[in-house]
Structures are given as structure tokens and as C-alpha cells.
Amino acid sequence: MNLLVAGSDRVDAGKTTFTVGLLAHTGARGFKPRAGNNYWFDHDDYLRATEEGRLYGKDAERLAAASPGDVRPEEINPIHRLWHPSPGPSTGLLGREDQQFVVDRVGRDGAGEFVVNGTVDVPDGVAERLPVEAAPRVTSVPDFNDLMSAMHAEALSDLAADVAAADRAVVESYGDVARPLSGLEPDAVAVVEPGRARFYDGRRYAKACEIATGSPGDGQLEERVDNVVDLIDRTGAVRLPALDGETRADPEAVAEAYDHAYDALLATAFD
Structure with a gap:
């Protein structure tokens, strides 16, 4: 079912x-294919996860805790996006007026892989707490879509197999x-x-x-x-x-x- x-x-x-x-x-068992939180408005949640070198949010954490067995948030949430409030009227890389994409965590283990928005200033704490130095940086939506067709699609496909099973x-x-x-x-x-x-x-x-x-x-x-x-x-x-x-x-x-x-x-x- x-x-x-x-x-x-x-x-x-x-x-x-x-x-x-x-x-x-x-x-x-609960699954949250995509989730996100905001570096500013959800800063406590961001700090709690990144102190362990991880990136996840409270929604996936709640679903993992309510699921049978010992489940980590990343197991049920392969893609997590960190946002930051968008300064000024610019809509940013992904067309949002209120917030801008900073980094994605892609993968279902604790570390995962990361994708960085190359058009914004990444907060110092992100670079210090997460392994993003060698992560790919995207500067346009077409480039991002090309990358998502590989990294993100593979992670979601793996999750879909678990849902089906x-x-x-x-x-x-x-x-x-x-x-x-x-x-x-x-x-x-x-x-x-x-x-x-x-x-x-x-x-x-x-x-x-x-x-x-x-x-x-x-x-x-x-x-x-x-x-x-x-x-x-x-x-x-x-x-x-x-x-x-x-x-x-x-x-x-x-x-x-x-x-x-x-x-x-x-x-x-x-x-």
C-alpha cells in the first residue's frame, strides 16, 4: 500500500x-523525496544537523522518528535544499523572490554529495561545516537541470525503488x-x-x-x-x-x- x-x-x-x-x-514507513529549510529562519535546525557534517530538516527528522525501526532522516530524504533569504528584488537562479538556493545535499547516507549555487555568496558557516569545497557549482538553470538529470534523478530513482518495495x-x-x-x-x-x-x-x-x-x-x-x-x-x-x-x-x-x-x-x- x-x-x-x-x-x-x-x-x-x-x-x-x-x-x-x-x-x-x-x-x-515515511518518505520525503525532497525537503528544504532556510539558513536564516531555520538556523537552529541547520546548526543541529551541520554540527555533525550533515544537512537535513525537521520534517524528514519527524518522519524518520515516526517510522518503524531506527531510521536516519537522510535514508528517507535523498534531496535537501538549503535556502537563504534573497536580498533586494532579484529572483535569483531559481526564480524565487523571497529566498535563494545555496546548496543541495544529494544522497541517502550521512554525508551525501553537494551542489553549490555559484551565483551567490555562500555563508561562511556552510563552507566550514559541510564538505562543499570540491562540490560542483551551477550558475544557470540549464546547467542545474543537466546536473539534476544525473545526480538528483539517480537519488530519487533509488528512493522510488524502496517505496515500491x-x-x-x-x-x-x-x-x-x-x-x-x-x-x-x-x-x-x-x-x-x-x-x-x-x-x-x-x-x-x-x-x-x-x-x-x-x-x-x-x-x-x-x-x-x-x-x-x-x-x-x-x-x-x-x-x-x-x-x-x-x-x-x-x-x-x-x-x-x-x-x-x-x-x-x-x-x-x-x-
């Missing part, structure tokens, strides 16, 4: 909280991207936003991803959730109550609070 959790808001849709509760509810897997997307793994056809999909979750048949959702018009984002063409779900009917929807911080920090407590949503998602998967 493979389930996909996507979000209709670019940030703070509630995907990770929904996903960790779903892992507790089903006993599945798992008895129970939950894949969490990032931002408002509809499908974080090319070719993924889940049994059911939950689209999460503040206060609500909508459910979709996985096969129909995957087909809609194939025909949806892609838009440039994050260095490659990606389908956005709203473009995809506009093409298909949902199987159901439920309200999600707001959760306090103590509840959000406990996967079992989230599983209890969102029990009705998980039952509806599983009913779609097994319909």
Missing part, C-alpha cells in the same frame, strides 16, 4: 503533522508540488490544507499529473496540486481540527485526533 500526502499551500499546509499521524495509524509506504510531497517522485502511482492521495483534507483515487491522480500543464519551479518542470486536482473528482473530504503544539509533537496523539481522516483515506485506497 502506497499513500501520497500533498499540500495545496506552498508552506504550512500541515502535511508533515498529517503524515506523522498517518504513520502511527498505519505502521507505514515497501509493504506500507507514505510519501510526503513538498510545497504545493503534486507529485514528488516521477511515475509514482499511489493507491490514494490526501491533499492537506489548514482545516481540511481532500482525498483522491491514486490512479486517477497519477493520470492527471501526466496531463497537467507543468510550470517552471525549483529548476525543473513540476505539476502543482491545484492544476492536478482541477482535472479529477475527489472521493471525499473531511475537516481537520487545529492541534496544539503538544499534540503535534506526538504522532500517536495526532493519529487519534485525525483518525476520521485516516479512515477516509484508507477507504479510498482499498475501494
